[in-house]
Amino acid sequence: MPTVSIPPSFTPGSLYIAGFTQARSPHIGIIIPKDIHAGDLVHIRIDRATSPTWQYQHRVQKIDSDMFLSSLLKIHDTSSESSGQTQISLVQLQDAASTVTVPNNDHFGECGPWVFKVVQELHTRGLIALTDIGALEEEFNTLADGSRAFARRDKFPNVAVSQFCA
Incomplete structure (x- = not known):
């Protein structure tokens, strides 16, 4: 597998809003990367085989060489000790996410509003x-x-740092 270029703004342990390229608009979740290879993702999704409505899910998400994970927006940076920022634990993220009501419908695009409510709760x-x-x-x-161009196995997701979150 070819080596992908890791942007310097990517830091394991920081908190990101993750965008997954889809046909209509991106699917959105929140991820805490463990390293460049994987992280803990919280999001809502519909799996019609098990439920006709949105369901909360935590899973380990592949980061490098995933062809759908295309963007990462850093909303909490723990890259330097001098920043004074402490790492948000998976338990803290899950606890905050559990307070946000999961939509009881199957309408397209509910993942984005849910994620931003979780960000507000954080x-x-x-x-x-x-x-x-x-x-x-x-x-x-x-x-x-x-x-969209980053939705390839040979590219690391496009990483940016938010101007509106720290």
Whole structure:
């Protein structure tokens, strides 16, 4: 397998909004990378074989060489000890996510609003510093829309650092 280039803004242990390229619009989740290869993803999804509505899910998500994971927007940086930022644990992320109601429908596009409600909950708990949720959504959508070319096994996801979260 070819070696992919890892952007310097990617740091394991930090918190990211993850965009997965799909036919209509990106699927969205929140991920804490363990390393360049995998991380813990929380998101909602529909699996029509088990449920006709959205369901919360935690899973280990492949990061490098995944052909659908195309964008990562860093919303909490733990890259340097001098930043004063502490790592958000999977338990803290799951606890915050569990307080956000999962939509009881099968409407396309519910994952985005759910993720941004989780981000707001993380802010309410003092785990991240959010300055503008609307601007964050727009920032993520612009990144995800421009990341289609990264939906390849030989490319690392497009990584950016949010201007509206820390």
